Amino acid sequence: MSTVLLDPTNERRLAAMTRCSRPASLRGLTVGLLDISKARGDVFLNQLEQRLIETGATVKRFRKPTFTKPAPVDLRHEIASQCQVVIEALAD
């Protein structure tokens, strides 16, 4: 006789989402740089900001309160509503 088990997982079915098309150029676009608050991440992002500006992009800087927790929903909304492109650097 077959065995019937109960599913221990969350049984979620993820909604399929399509990626935004990649812009041909960053010129004239607003690029969000999300600092996750990891030590010295700002050093890297400062360099990145300089290069993005040189390509003609506008840069907006954002910062998570702590790298150990997901970005607050209000911050995510702020980035989505103000930027066409976002760069989030992972830790380490």
Place this chain on the structure above:
Amino acid sequence: MATSRPLPDGLVVIVKRECATCEMVVPVLERLQAEAGLTVYTQDDPGFPAGLHPIHDADLSVSWHLDIETVPTLLRIVDGREVDRTIGWSRPAWQALTGIDVGNDLPVMRPGCGSLSVDPNLEHELRARFGGGVLRARRVEIADAEDDMEAMFDRGWTDGLPVVPPTEARVLRMLTGTTRAPGDVVAIVPPDLVEVTIEKVAINAVMAGCTPEYLPWVIAALEAVCTDQFNIHGVLATTMPVGPVVICNGPGTRAIRMNSGMNVLGQGNRANMTIGRALQLIIRNVGGGRPGEVDRATHGNPGKLSFCFAEDELGSPWTSLAVERGLSAETDAVTVFAGEGPRCVVDQLARDPDSLANTFAACLRTLHNPKLVMAFDAVVIMGPEHARVFADAGWDRERVLAEIHARLQSPGTDLVRGAGGIAEGIPAHLEHLTLPKFRPGGLLLVHAGGGAGLFSVIIGGWANGEVGSQPVTQPVGS
């Protein structure tokens, strides 16, 4: 209680041959059937009582749905619903319920026998057969040709060790460990931020090897880690080798026979091993936190399978950790701490408290990096032989911690980046300060371990405070 099939109106009795009281009341049953149309359900012998046209409750569904605990049980049914019942034999009760003279031939009263539907050997099977409707989880059918254990590995449900197959019968039995409804939401579990129900907790507790009496402890531990203060998301996602350490307090730890003594952090005790394991399985299976995915640990540690133990309260010279954190000594509680693997503190020569405090300070100073301060908390699991050195000198818990703290102050010039030929360290602008190794309250003291051995254990923590994880103490509910 709702029944699986409509009951006939009038008088209904549930009996079994193996019950002397049921045998005794047969003459009364004959009279009731003749005068009022009694319907008889028999649990064991299909022909008992002879001549009364019994209906065999072969699958015990009638008994189960009527919640029969004792036979004989006499019921009055009106419009398909039970309006009255009496259990065992009581002449006045049977007379009152039936309105019929049941005679004086039998004793006034005789207790009944246990119903087969509550037989401990059958109850869990019946609960699965008739009570399974309360479970909402998806059913996964494992074919005859499949091996249950391998099938669960293949589906990614395990922590790398075999798990107990979560059948309906086992999960329903696990749910008897709590008064909470299977659909109750316990917490939102990271990283997928999914609502976890009591049912899903029970399923994973079965898989971990828990018994039902452990379930409230698993629930409490889950509630504790799924708080913003503890921040299980970060504890899971970090590259550091930490996981939730579950420290249990209260009389319930003894009731479920947790280990707080010899080999307290080791193998061999079911409650210690499986409560912590269930917590981690829930985070994996419900929360979606799997190694190599959101769990980014560089090394991890074996405690991420399970790291759970009880404090030795009865042998302790001090108040317990939970009492220190504001609960009563009679309250069962878990304290969760984001910790790495344990390390040993050896001092077999110290006989005076100052010397021993020096040893603790020297060992604690090296945690993570001797030059990193205030960023990490720690748990000190004081072994009984070390605790006795302090207690004999009259040092209470506060004194012990204060003395260790006092020995862990360092000049910033020793800690600053580059000092001692080590790049790691505190920023240069802090070098004029004297800094403690631990923030205030950053050392947790627990008494546990075997009675022989001048050893203790340190568990180093993870990023502390608002930016990381803070210890959380949670009472254990029913």
